[in-house]
Amino acid sequence: MSFLDKIKQGASDAAKKASQTVEITKIKSQISGKEKDQDKVYHQIGLSIYRSHQEGNVANSENEVMSCCQQLDELQSDIQMLEERIKMIRFEKTCTCGKVVALDTRFCPDCGTQLPQEPRPDSTVGEIRVICSKCQTENELNTKICYVCGSEFSGGSDAYTDQHGQ
Known part of the structure; x- marks a missing residue:
């Protein structure tokens, strides 16, 4: 590999x-926002x-407390999905004991x-994403349901974009 190729790779x-x-x-x-929402529900x-x-x-x-508890369950589920998304981006996974390790750890x-x-998933610049029309969150191309708000993607109504918004 030439010097210029090494610079380009870097x-x-x-x-x-x-x-x-x-x-x-x-x-x-987004996680921070959901945690603030949880605090509001705890207060309620x-x-x-x-x-x-x-x-x-x-x-x-x-009845009101049970309704609030359901809201907390939904918020906690959303937070867990977002945390899993971070692990995917970092190429990490979690053992049954709770230890977070690299994705290729055996x-x-x-x-x-x-x-x-x-x-290990390939991450390429310019990757096509699906933008949720309800919460404007980027989702993977083959996603059927938004990982943040749970909205179902329908045929062509949601915007498709690459990572640069084009």
């Missing part, structure tokens, strides 16, 4: 890393229970569990 690798960093930062921002649960306590019957808050360094082999 620049290409740096561009990929920068693109990954930007995408991870966007996802972490507390207010509901306290109002019922003041009325002398805490059981009155049960055995967990903490517990020794044999991990399933997962092919």
